[in-house]
Structures are given as C-alpha cells and as structure tokens.
Amino acid sequence: MLNTRRGRLFKENLTAYLFLAPAGILILLFGLFPVAFAFFVSLHRWRRFPDSYIGLANYEKALGNLGYILFFWLALLVLAVGLRVIRQLSKSLRRFELKRQVIPLLAGIVCGYAVLLAVDWFFKLIPVIMLIPRQVRGQNVSLELFMEKFGESFSNPGVYPAGNLMLAGFLAAAAALALAAWRFRSESCGAVIVRSGMATAALLSAVFLLRLTLDETNLAIAAARDSGESLPIWSQLVFVSAGIFLIASAYIIFQRGIRAQSNRRFALLVFSGLSLAVGGYLLMAEAPAALASADDDLLQGFWVTIMYAGGTVPVQLAIGLLLAYLLFQPIRFRSFFRMVYFIPYITPFVATSIVFRIIFDAGKTAPANRMLAIVGIEPQRWILERSSIGSLLGLPDFLAGPALALIVIMIYSTWTYIGYDAVIFLAGLGNISGELYEAARIDGANGWRIFRHITLPLLSPTIFFLSLVAIIGTFQAFTQIWILRTGAVGSKVNTASVYIFDELQNSNRYGYASSMAFVLFALILLMTLFQNRIMGRRVFYG
C-alpha cells in the first residue's frame, strides 16, 4: 500500500508531522496558548490561583475609561477582519455556481462555530484544572489522586454542559465536512470551508467582545450613577475615536496632498492641517479625562518606555551604520574590529551593567565624574539622580525629558547594541553589488551622493529589520534596568515591563499584571504596524 503514489505522499506527510510534533507541542504550550490564556487571566481576579470573573475591571484599573474604549476598538478590529474574510469569500463564491457551494459554506459555518464551542469549553475547564494543585496541596500527592481530581473537573457542573455542546458541535461539523467531501467536491470547496469558518469565528468573537464591552460599560455607568457620579464613557468613546479618526484621515489626505501635482495640493494641505488640529484638539480635550482614573505608575512606565526607545534606537542605528560603513572601506584588521565591536552584545548583561553601575556612580571620584572633571563640568549624581536632564540643564518644564538615571541606562543600552547593528549592517552592505558603485562613479557621483542614493536605499530592508528588532528590544528590556536602578530614583526608570514584573513578583496580582501586559502587547503591535506603514513604504526591496 505504501508503494503507491498516494501511499508515499501519506508517508511523507506522516514523517513530517512526526518531525514537527515535539516542537509543535512545545510551541503550542509555551508560545500560542499563553496568549489566549493571558487574555483569559486578565478578565479575572487571580492571585496565584483563579478567583472570580471580574470582566474588564483590571483594564479599567490600568487605563481608566480608556480601557473600555480600547475594547470597543478591539471588537471593531475583529469585526473588520471578519468582514474582510467575507469579502474574499464572496469573491470565490461568485466564481462558481452557488448551488454547489451551499453545503461547503454551511460546513464551514458549523466548523467555525464548533471551534468557538471548543474554546468556550476549554476556558471553562482551565480554572477548574488550575485549582487542582491547591486542592492536593498538603496531601500525599499520588498519580491516582491527581488523575481523580483531573477526571472530576470534566464533570464539574460548570464545565459539563459546555463539553456536551462542544461534542455535539464537533459531530455536526464532522458530518457536514463528510457531506461536503462526499457530495460536493470542487476546486474551491476547501477555500470556501476555511473562509466561511474563519468568518464565522471572527464575527461571533466580535459580537462576544462587543457584548462584553457593552455590558461592562453599562455596569460601570450604573455603578457610578448609584454613587451619585456620572461616568461619561460614551461621550469619551465618541470624542477620542473621532479624534483618532480625524488624525488618521488627515494623515492620509496629507500624504495624497504631497503627491498631487496640481494646485489642489495646497488646498488639501490646508484642509488636512485643519482637521488635524481639530482632531488633535478633541483628543487632547478628552483623552486625559478618559485616563483620569488610570494607574499612574503604568502610564509613567509607558512614557519611560517611549523615551527609552526614542533615545536609544536612532542613536544606536546611526552609530552602527557609521561604523559598518567605515569597516566596509578597504581597511586592514576588519575582522578584528568586527570581533571587538560585537563583544558588548554577547557578554552577560548582568556583568556589564554592574560595571556601568560603578562607572556612573554618584561619588566625586567615580570614573564618569572624573571624566567630567577633565572637561570642567561639576560631578553629577548619575544613577542616583531622579531630576530630569532638562531641569539639570535649566530648560523649561515641557522639555524636561528623561531622568538622568534613565540616561545612564540609555547609554548602556546603546553601548550594548551598536556592535550588533554594525555587524548586521556590514552584512547588508556586503550584499550590495559592486557594479552599482562602479556605474555611479563613472557617472561622476561623489562619496556622499553614492551613499545617499545607492547605499541607503539598498540598505533600507536592513535598517527596517534592525529598527524593528531594536524597538521590540526596548519593550523587553529588563536586566539592565533591574541592575542599574536604585532606590533613590524610585519609579523614574521603570519601563512598563519592569513595572508589570514588580507587580507580579511583589504582589502576586496575576490578573492585573496580565491585563497590563496585554495593553503593552497591543501597543507593540500598533507600533509595529505603524512602522510597517511608514517605513515599509520607503523600504526598497531591490
């Protein structure tokens, strides 16, 4: 049987899945499942062990009313994804007779629904299972006891009906799939099933999210009314959304205006500027109110993260590019330089952070202060300094900038990553064909113009990759801050990640920490998308 073509294909598939199985199981367990699980935990009061369901209260605590607004947007986003899939679906439906597509369509819908039922069952089961370690604590843990508890959790009154529903759903899905495969085989059958399933799942999740958000919002408003206050979530939702919508559309118009050749361009520019101003005004007026009851430490964490990224990423990329460009010239000892530049990146961050801790000590004779003394600047308190760099330089308040202690961490971080950036830039430079330079030189281009019009555009994919890596890196930064922060500075250097970790380590608030982590995740995704739009357009994939 295994010698036929089908048999060989089957065997190849089987071997491949066997090869993939260990990695797949581990990635499912430690890579994909955690995201859904973190979301689930964030909807609960959860201190080491699952407690009660509290809806969006954790998000409300983290971001104030903006938490609800974010969930409206999330629901709309999922809805948009569903609608997009439906558009694709209708395209592939139009290409064939509708009559032959009905059964696959239905099969897809049933499958999508069954998957949602399975998710529902799974997340009803999880908290019950998570309680097992607490139930068996103190007893002599044996496999029998554990398995008994494990079996009991399936017949738990909260879980059992959902399990039955899921089984029914899967039976229906299997029947529908079999019918589709038996009676209605066609080219588009598979695509129709997959797309209708995805559309069903996305639309139903969007409905679920919308209802969750609506219920929670109404509850919050009712609770506020009972205590005699008003909670203007709706107006804030409208205003903040309108503000962002206006800014986004202003941006698009602005882009078009720049590209337009005619006189209309100027009018468009003025119009976009106006709507930008109006949108910005609306946002400015309402966003602080929406954030009024937010967690100040978390907001500070986001602000620190943004300053940290803004202060390190451009600097380290620029210096890395400069070094790589110099290394690329015909010079001696190139591999020596490359090896040395890479050292800060590979040595353990804890050890090098400790050196920086000593170099930037507050003492008058510490290395950094000695160097300042040579230039004639009075000693600074560096890692112990919570005043901002702006106030130290005597600038007005709105130019305050990061605390000096954070500047030290930024210097450390730049020092660490320059070599990595340089090595990757060097590889990118090596990939540019020498003929292009040859041609440019024959055309009489000088060094700067060659760099500006040949090297830089052809290097843009590398720049894009490195800036993405660097930005994600700043959101992950932990070790250097852990070592370089001091009690005197307080939370002035805590990025969002560090604050979340503190919350987890010191107060065991798993639910709250999860919700904050999720907000951070959303922010990273948003920034990545934004960067993709902005830089992706300028990236030249020759």
Add this chain to the structure above:
Amino acid sequence: MASDRTGLRPPVNAKAPVEAPRPPIDLGRIAIYAVLFAGVLIAIGPFLWMISASFMTLSEVNLTRLLPENLLWENYATALRRANFLNIEVTSDPATGVLQSLGISGYIWNSIRITLITVTGSLLVCIPAAYAFARMNFIGRNFIFALFLSTMMIPGIVMLIPHLLTVIWLGRLSESLFGPAGAWFNNWPALTIPFFASVFNIFLLRQFFIQIPDDLWEAARIDGAGHPRFLVSVVLPLSKAPIMTIVTLGFIGSWNALMWPLLVTINDEWRPIAVGLSNFVTADTPGDLNLQMAASVITVIPILALYFVAQKQFTEGIAQTGIKS
C-alpha cells in the same frame, strides 16, 4: 585585497591618484582608523577597567585608579566563596586516599547544567522541525511555519504569567508521576523545557537546510535512505556552522537569563549565575566594588572564551539572520 573590487573607496582616496601622484599622508584613511579605534576603546574600555578594578583594593576602586598597585588575587578567592559561584567538595578516604564523593554546587555549576540541558533539548526538538520545514512537503507547511514565526512577535512579559501557571500545573502533574524529583518549579524543568522549541533556532537551521543541494537527496534516496537517515548521515555533518551558532547562542542565553529564573527559583539549588551575581551585587555586598568586579570577571570569562573559539561562524550566523527574509 578582494574587498578592493567590491568595496567603496573613501572619496579622498578615490581622487588622490589623479590630483597628487604621491600623497604623503592619507588624511581620510587616518580619520577612518581614528574613528574605528575610538570605537574599539569604547567597546572594550569598560571591560579593561573591570579587569583592572578586580585586582584593586576598595579604596583604589573608589578613587578610580587606572591600574592597581598590587595584584590582589585574593579578591577572586573571596568573590568565589562569598558569591557562592562554585564549591567543589572532594571527600576521600583518609586511609587509602580513594575518592569517595565529589560534590559540586554553586551558580556556575547550575548555569552549566541548565545550558547543557537547554542546548541538547533545543537541538533535539529544533533540528527535525527545521528539516521538515526545509525539505519535506506536507499539508499546511506554510501556514504552520507562519504560525511559528508569529510567536516571535509576542513580548516576553505577556508570556510570563501563563508560563508560570502552566509550569506550576505541569509540575504538579509530574510530581504525582515521579515524586518530589519530578517537580518543575524551582527545578531544572521550569528553567529549561519552555526554551526547547526556539523559533529562532528553527528559522536559522531551516535557512541552512534549504541551501543543501537537491542532488544529495536524490543520491541518498536512490541508495535507499529515507528522510531520517538522510538527516542524520548527510545533513547533520554538513551543518556544523549553524549548530555551533545555536550552541553559542544557547550558552549566552542561559548565562543571561534573569527575569524568568527570578520568578521560578526560590533557593540556590538551581539558581543560575545571572540571578546569583545580581543578588551578590544588590543585596550581599553593596559596597565591595572590587569584589563585584571580580565576580563580574568570573561571569564574563566563560562566555568570552566560547566567543573567541566560535566567533567566526557565530558572527556570520548572526549576520545571516539579518539579511535573509
């Protein structure tokens, strides 16, 4: 010089032969070397001072002397002992001198054990997966690969809590199977198993496996070898460079790990070196800067040694990840 053909000469150098037949001093070239050597100084300056300071007395460190008056080797002995980096207890029979037991403990030993388990496990898990993605056809290959890659985007802090809960639960299960030795929390499984399936490693290996010529596979198949056989006897011997990169990266990763071990270890039995060093500096010896420097040097040495051995393949391997898509 091969780079002369592809390389871009500095503008001064390119014009020099036309304008002046024999330039006495090439200023552009000197400037390049000056910048590059300044870079070298900045890159390794902190290390040089770290080594120098590790031999000083405390007051010499506080005064920022460049070099110690006397080399205080005992700083290292003190740091090793006080920081609990490495303890070796040899007990031998006093009468015959026969070795009875050898007890090794300490953070360095822990980190070495963790590294060995992580790297071995990671290779065992990632090599077959990467091979399947690179050289086999199966339903849903691109979809699964994209799914794997998408997990690289998720920030570690989001994973922290679910990982913790999963590890606690799986630990209970395995404790009921294997007894106390099967615990995950504060034991090696929590520190290693979540890192076995590294998407980055799979990606790195796949990029390499794809480049292996198809002729080799045709020849092997004619000789009657299947995929497993081909993987073991042809592909693996050819893949020393990426495997070396993965080993080095794994070593650096476990040597660096701080956040996760802080959460899942509660005593010194399996605590890795980064946590040990961090505790030594922040809690145990806030003022003994010279000891802190000695401890840092001890931490850095194994990584640097490995780096100097594997540096060529390693740097190449890292550079490859940046330009291939």
